[in-house]
Amino acid sequence: MSDCSYSSRAVSDFLAFFVPWEFSWLVQISIWGALLLYFNGLRRMSAGEMPGYGPIIGFVLGVLLMYLVTQTRFDYWSQYMFFIHRGQHLVLHHLAPFLIALAMPAPVLARGIPDPVRAWFARQGWLRAIWVPVYRWLQQPMIACILFVGLIAFWLTPEIHFDAMLNLTLYWVMNWSMALDGLLFWWLMFDRGRGGITPRLGYGTRVLLLFAVMVPQIIIGASITFADANWFEVYAVCGRAWPLDPMTDQHIGGLITWIPAAMMSVVGALVILRFWIYDDAAQYAARTAPARA
Amino acid sequence: MNPRRIALIAALLLGLTACGDESWHGKSIEGLMPELEFELTAESGETVTESVFAGRPVALYFGFTHCPDICPTTLARLVAAARRLPEPLREELQLAFVSVDPQRDGPRQLSDYTDAFSDRMVGLTGSQRQLKAFTRRYRTTYGYEEERSDGSYNVSHSSAIFVFDASGEPRLMLLDSLGVAEIAADLERLLSREARNADNA
Numbered sequence: 195m196s197d198c199s200y201s202s203r204a205v206s207d208f209l210a211f212f213v214p215w216e217f218s219w220l221v222q223i224s225i226w227g228a229l230l231l232y233f234n235g236l237r238r239m240s241a242g243e244m245p246g247y248g249p250i251i252g253f254v255l256g257v258l259l260m261y262l263v264t265q266t267r268f269d270y271w272s273q274y275m276f277f278i279h280r281g282q283h284l285v286l287h288h289l290a291p292f293l294i295a296l297a298m299p300a301p302v303l304a305r306g307i308p309d310p311v312r313a314w315f316a317r318q319g320w321l322r323a324i325w326v327p328v329y330r331w332l333q334q335p336m337i338a339c340i341l342f343v344g345l346i347a348f349w350l351t352p353e354i355h356f357d358a359m360l361n362l363t364l365y366w367v368m369n370w371s372m373a374l375d376g377l378l379f380w381w382l383m384f385d386r387g388r389g390g391i392t393p394r395l396g397y398g399t400r401v402l403l404l405f406a407v408m409v410p411q412i413i414i415g416a417s418i419t420f421a422d423a424n425w426f427e428v429y430a431v432c433g434r435a436w437p438l439d440p441m442t443d444q445h446i447g448g449l450i451t452w453i454p455a456a457m458m459s460v461v462g463a464l465v466i467l468r469f470w471i472y473d474d475a476a477q478y479a480a481r482t483a484p485a486r487a
Numbered sequence: 488m489n490p491r492r493i494a495l496i497a498a499l500l501l502g503l504t505a506c507g508d509e510s511w512h513g514k515s516i517e518g519l520m521p522e523l524e525f526e527l528t529a530e531s532g533e534t535v536t537e538s539v540f541a542g543r544p545v546a547l548y549f550g551f552t553h554c555p556d557i558c559p560t561t562l563a564r565l566v567a568a569a570r571r572l573p574e575p576l577r578e579e580l581q582l583a584f585v586s587v588d589p590q591r592d593g594p595r596q597l598s599d600y601t602d603a604f605s606d607r608m609v610g611l612t613g614s615q616r617q618l619k620a621f622t623r624r625y626r627t628t629y630g631y632e633e634e635r636s637d638g639s640y641n642v643s644h645s646s647a648i649f650v651f652d653a654s655g656e657p658r659l660m661l662l663d664s665l666g667v668a669e670i671a672a673d674l675e676r677l678l679s680r681e682a683r684n685a686d687n688a
Contacts, residue, residue, distance in 0.1 A: 270628075431646055432626055433622070433630070435643070437630065
């Protein structure tokens with residue numbers, strides 16, 4: 195009897211986890227829309243054009259991670275515990291966009307758009323005329339770096355963080371800005387398609403940029419970890435999800451801002467080095483092939 | 488959403504008020520949060536709504552009566568600050584304590600607790616559903632620690648005092664870093680402004 199009620203409680207707790215704390219139509223439409231477009235694109239591709247299993251799994255995982263941290267119980271914990279909030283931003287700004295950009299989903303997503311819609315967009319020259327320069331301006335190496343680190347610093351400014359946690363509209367602006375900037379940055383890092391509008395940076399430049407954003411993140415993360423004052427009073431003001439010492443919460447939050455975030459730069463650099471070696475080998479093969487013939 | 492609130496949020500988004508209203512010791516929450524509304528249980532055991540405050544300004548605090556440190560010290564500071572207010576304003580201000588630990592804080596327990604602080608303080612609590620709805624409305628939360636062997640457990644809760652004006656609009660958040668003099672100064676400024684507005688109306 196007690197076993198039965200225990201397991202039914204576990205099931206209802208498990209299901210309760212998937213009830214969004216702050217339901218958002220915009221997030222729901224974006225997430226399920228992206229997955230729908232992607233699978234429709236895959237369906238319409240020939241066997242030769244299809245990406246491998248790796249990119250498909252990476253893309254789906256990245257998109258689902260974004261859903262998980264914004265439209266489940268996880269979002270509640272993020273609002274009422276600083277270190278979980280840092281975990282949420284680690285996913286939104288680093289991990290999920292990293293996986294999505296690495297999967298290079300653009301050709302698949304483009305193929306997934308129904309033909310009439312694509313034809314309509316193709317006719318809207320003005321849209322492209324606005325979007326392309328704005329996008330290319332945002333994707334300049336300096337701007338991309340400043341945005342990437344600047345947004346972390348901006349939302350972690352204690353006064354701004356306070357208001358963002360108190361006002362739901364600002365909270366959504368914060369999370370969207372992190373997710374979109376994460377996509378921009380990692381897209382720039384991992385772009386290797388042909389004929390896109392993303393500026394093609396040299397591999398050396400990319401590795402350099404990854405280290406350029408790593409250093410300030412270490413400084414921000416370490417400052418929070420070693421701070422001896424409680425900088426983020428809003429979590430005390432609003433109450434924590436469960437009783438936890440405020441300084442412990444802040445220390446763990448600082449460590450999450452510091453170590454896994456910096457590690458993502460290292461992992462990103464390793465991925466880019468792999469592209470580099472692969473491309474060099476391909477170029478070498480191309481150069482030597484005619485000579486041998 | 489009323490136009491004033493939209494304008495305030497827009498101003499916030501532009502970062503114009505990102506540093507808050509510097510002239511208060513506490514934090515202005517005007518326009519950031521919705522007006523006072525709840526359904527809770529009073530010390531008498533009856534179900535009450537925000538109308539129990541009868542259109543008076545309220546300073547409200549979330550806590551639990553077994554709270555070892557933060558609740559008693561914060562409530563003591565609030566009561567001391569309220570005593571410093573000039574006579575007519577002191578009579579105006581209503582103090583409220585909302586327990587987020589209904590399992591241990593029945594009507595009797597609440598009444599004993601609030602009476603020890605001030606006869607102007609009312610104790611409120613409610614079912615988990617009612618308390619969740621009320622705390623969520625003000626973007627706060629609470630949670631319980633695992634019960635220890637002696638049956639005691641700690642509860643996390645908001646550390647700020649929320650001040651609502653006579654019409655139930657949220658006005659100020661008094662953080663627990665404020666001293667008695669600062670709380671008194673903020674309350675006096677807010678209440679005397681209210682009184683002037685009432686005279687003009």
